[in-house]
Amino acid sequence: MGSISVNTxxxxxxxxxxYTPAQNPPAGTPLNKDSVPTLFQPIKIRSLELHNRVVVAPMCQYSADDGHLTDYHLVHLGQLALHGTGLIIVEATAVEPRGRISPQDSGLWQDSQIAPLKRVVDFVHSQGSKIGIQIAHAGRKASTLAPWIGGTANKTLAEEDVGGWPNDVVGPSAIPFDETNALPKELTKAEIKGLVQKFAETAQRAVKAGVDMIEVHGAHGYLICSFLSPLSNQRTDEYGGSFENRSRFAREVVEAVRAVIPADMPLSLRLSATEWMEWAGQPSWTVEETIKLAKVIPSWGVDILDVSSGANNYQQRFPDNRLFQIDIAREIRKALRADGIDLIVGAVGNITDAQTAYDVVQEGPEAAGELALVARQFLREPEWVLRVAHELKVPVKWANQYSRAGPRTDFSKKF
Structure with a gap:
């Protein structure tokens, strides 16, 4: 009679x-994969396979030490991997010191910044989750204070006495974001070429740190975004004027990054789909131009379009609709599919509840995207993925160490 073998x-x-126990499968993986909603189905993008469609969107934390991530980031991002997210994207990470939003922003412009990033990457991987990074340059919105400081002091600009660089802020044109921000210096063509190279070098460091994907930040009024808009870009050379000229810097950056990262690594581009300035009666960056750009970026090597909006002009006017950004992602996705373009779309903006998350990615013509990017809700609820699964009645794996708790089913009891 044979004995039963038990792996102890x-x-x-x-x-x-x-050492940490293997999470096999990772937290957030459905235990029964039959008839689960798209939100909890895996997706493969080049060589990257995610166990669900929930993505932690990049969120600035203003907590880095001269661009180096710290134990704060390990805990902040690590807890999200522990609670079941499919992909975590590290906050906007500057390609040069003057490309930071604040003196405490994350950076990857020098090799000493690789190791602290790798420490975070290793922990996320130990939980079975995937991790990417958003590489960025703040442009004319650089050298500002952390929001809780600026709000308290009713001030935005970070002066030199607090580590700022208000006299070395740059942009496509010498047009400040508003009266509280620095007056940017117009970049020369040589400086633009240098910045393209810095994006590529930053991407190479990210690859050395072990990230699974890279996102180029082309939204929210930062450098690439400000080149796209005719309101902030009034150049008369080959980087200004026409749609092709205004998108040239974005193309050069993306193509330079694509050229230095592994061929099987996904590349994402985040865009502000509109700057919400149509009301002003002047040419501005619009959804129509974003759709035009979205149709060509696959030829640049982009796999994912991360659809955001706004933040390039302080006079912007948002619509009175909580899910306006998701609606734009849906419009862009429909336009792409109508032309037979299978670019993956990530939808972001006020995804705070289970039903919205379900609707955003549920397979079908009305889906807003293939990925649901969630930001501030994770600051409220690090375990949000597990709660969404519970509300959608999808049993999912919990982290081994937390599995004895499981979701509460009887809320009349204290524990």
Whole structure:
């Protein structure tokens, strides 16, 4: 009579330089994969496979030390991997010191910044989740204070005495974002070429740190975004004027990044789909121009379009509709599919509840995208993925160490 073999080893997570139990499958994976909503179905993008469609959108934390991530970031991002997210994107990470939004922003312009990023990457991987990074240049919105400081002091600009660089802020044209921001210096063509190279070098460092994907930040009024808009870009050379000229810097950056990262690594581009300035009666960046750009970026090597909006002009006027940004993502996706373009769309903006998350990615013609990017809701509820699964009646794996708790079913009891 044969004996029953029981594996009593607490198997270690592979490929990380420390011991932690392997999460197999990762938290947030459905236990029964039959008839689960699209939100909890896997997706493969080049070589990257996500176990669900929930993505942690980049969120500035103003907590880096001369661009270096710290233990704060390990805890902040690590808890989100522990609670089941499919992909985490590290906050906007500057390609040069003057490209930071604030003196405490994340950076990857020098090799010493690789190791602290890798520490975060290793932990996320140990939980079975994937991690990307958003590389960025703040442009004319650089050298500002962390929002809780600026709000308290009724001030935006970070002066030199607090580590700022108000006299070395740059942009496509010498047009400030508003009266509280620095007056930017117009970039020369040589400086533009240098910045393209810095984006590429930053991407190479991110690859060395072990990230699974890279996103280029072309939204929210930062440098690439400000080149796209005719309101902030009034150049008369080959980087200004026509749609093709205004999008030239974005193309050069994306193509330079694509050229230095692995061929099987996904590349994402975040755009502000409109700057919400149509009301002013002047040429501005619009959804129509975003659709035009979206149709060509696959030829640049982009796999994911991350659809955001606004923040390039302080006079912007948002619509009175909580899900306006998701509606734009849906419009862009429909236009792409109508032309047979399978560019993956990420929808973001006020995804705070289970039903909205479900609707955003549920397979079908009305889907707003293939990925649901969530930001501030994770600051409220790090375990949001698990709660959404519970509300959608999708049993999912919990982290081994937390599995004895599981979702509460009887709320009349204290514990």
């Amino acid at each position: 080893e607490n198997t270690a997570a592979p490929g990380v330089p420390f």
